[in-house]
Each structure stands twice: as C-alpha cells, then as structure tokens.
Amino acid sequence: MSALFNFKALLQVLLLLICSCTYIHTQWPSILDRYKAHGVYGAFWKMARIGERASPYVSLACIIMAVNQLNS
Template sequence: MSALFNFQSLLIVIIFMICTCTYVHAQFPSIIDKNKTGMLGIFWKFARIGERLSPYVSICCIIMGTKLIMNLVFT
C-alpha cells in the first residue's frame, strides 16, 4: 500500500523528511539554502520546521518509533 493512502505511513514519511532535511541543513547549509523557492523549497521548509520545532519533532519521532516497535512485537 502506498504511503499516500495509509495515514500512519504518511506521517512517518513526513517526520523522516523533516529530520533528514534538518540534518542535511546542519551539515551542508548551502545545499538547502540555495533552494528557498520553487519545488525544491519544500526541503528548505522542512529544515525550518525541524529547526524551530525540534522538541516536538523529537517527541513525534519517539512516539512513532514506539508505535512501530509495538506493531512489530504484537503482530
């Protein structure tokens, strides 16, 4: 099933994109900063969300990771 049709998978993809873009922006800021507009501007926006809402993104990652582990253990 595609991540577009499964809400939990869609949330996981979005959270991982936020975490990945934030990490890449911290390591190589010029890659993300030169694409602030257009289609690639989405990655810059994900990096901004990750930087500004870092505690909330971390909590979401912990909750989703725990939920995934529980799904694997009990199925």
C-alpha cells in the same frame, strides 16, 4: 499499500523528511539555502526550518512513532 493512502505511513514519511532535511541543513547549509524560493526544493528548505524551530516536538513525534512501530 502506498504511503499516500495509509495515514500512519504518510506521517512516518513526513517525519523522516523533516528529520533528514534538518540534518542535511545543519551539515551543509548551502545545499538547501540556495533553493529557498524554488518550488519543490523550497519545500525541503521549509521542512528543514520546521525541524530546526520545532525540534523538541519533532523529536517527541519521532520517539512516539518509533514506540508505536515497535508495538505493532
């Protein structure tokens, strides 16, 4: 089933995107900073900002998702 139609899979994809964008932004900030206001690439920059500012909540959500994935 596609991740668009399965809510659990959609949440996993969003969490992985946030974590990946945050990691890329901490390692190579210039890659995402040059696309702040450019449509789709700007969304990746915004996901990186969410990951940086809400990192305890994002990491907690990743832990909960991992435990949920191991239990199912």
